[in-house]
Amino acid sequence: MPQKLGYLKETPSQTAGPYVHIGLAPGAAGFEIYDQELGWDIAGPHAKGERIRVEGVVIDGIGSPIKDVLLEAWQANAAGVYSHPDRADELEEGFRGWGRVITDFDTGDWGFDTVKPGPVMGRNGQMMAPHINLWIVARGINVGLNTRLYFSDEAETNAQDPILNGIEWERRRDTLIAARAERDGQAVYRFDIRLQGEAETVFFDI
Numbered sequence: 001m002p003q004k005l006g007y008l009k010e011t012p013s014q015t016a017g018p019y020v021h022i023g024l025a026p027g028a029a030g031f032e033i034y035d036q037e038l039g040w041d042i043a044g045p046h047a048k049g050e051r052i053r054v055e056g057v058v059i060d061g062i063g064s065p066i067k068d069v070l071l072e073a074w075q076a077n078a079a080g081v082y083s084h085p086d087r088a089d090e091l092e093e094g095f096r097g098w099g100r101v102i103t104d105f106d107t108g109d110w111g112f113d114t115v116k117p118g119p120v121m122g123r124n125g126q127m128m129a130p131h132i133n134l135w136i137v138a139r140g141i142n143v144g145l146n147t148r149l150y151f152s153d154e155a156e157t158n159a160q161d162p163i164l165n166g167i168e169w170e171r172r173r174d175t176l177i178a179a180r181a182e183r184d185g186q187a188v189y190r191f192d193i194r195l196q197g198e199a200e201t202v203f204f205d206i
Helices: 022-023 085-090 153-162 168-177
Strands: 051-059 071-076 098-102 111-116 131-137 145-151 177-183 186-190
Touching: 051 177, 071 111, 098 111, 145 168, 168 177
Parallel strands: 051 186, 145 177
Antiparallel strands: 051 111, 071 098, 071 131, 131 145, 177 186
């Protein structure tokens, strides 16, 4: 006799495991399946705005870099417009606004090139500071983690951002700010993600 729905046991949780790269970034795992990896080109060659690089590591609770992480990024273009069929006329040719990268298996470093996004109008009519949305998954993470990357040189717009202002402690807000530097004439933003500990990155339940 079939069990009643109310008596069914919860399915055990399972982390992403080492095979996440084979399925989502096979080229990086040594499998030449696609001519072009899905999600590696965020902005495209025709996007307007400042070209930037974003780099970092994902750090565990004891301070060690995690070397098998996959990150996905979503962002608006320099005019603050997300890729959507209804707004295609406001987007540059080839702009996807979405990308996928994995960490270096030896060092744990990750990074991607894109354009700096502009301020975005939120659903409630409040302007949000320039930011990049990140989703993180790896072994040991049962549910993908969502966070945001803001820019250190956008202090004025950051101060008005409703999401940042919704974080009670200013010290916690700082975990979402990527530090700007210059390398060979290009802007490079450093954003290390800490999964646990005193300086744990703010993650969002969405």
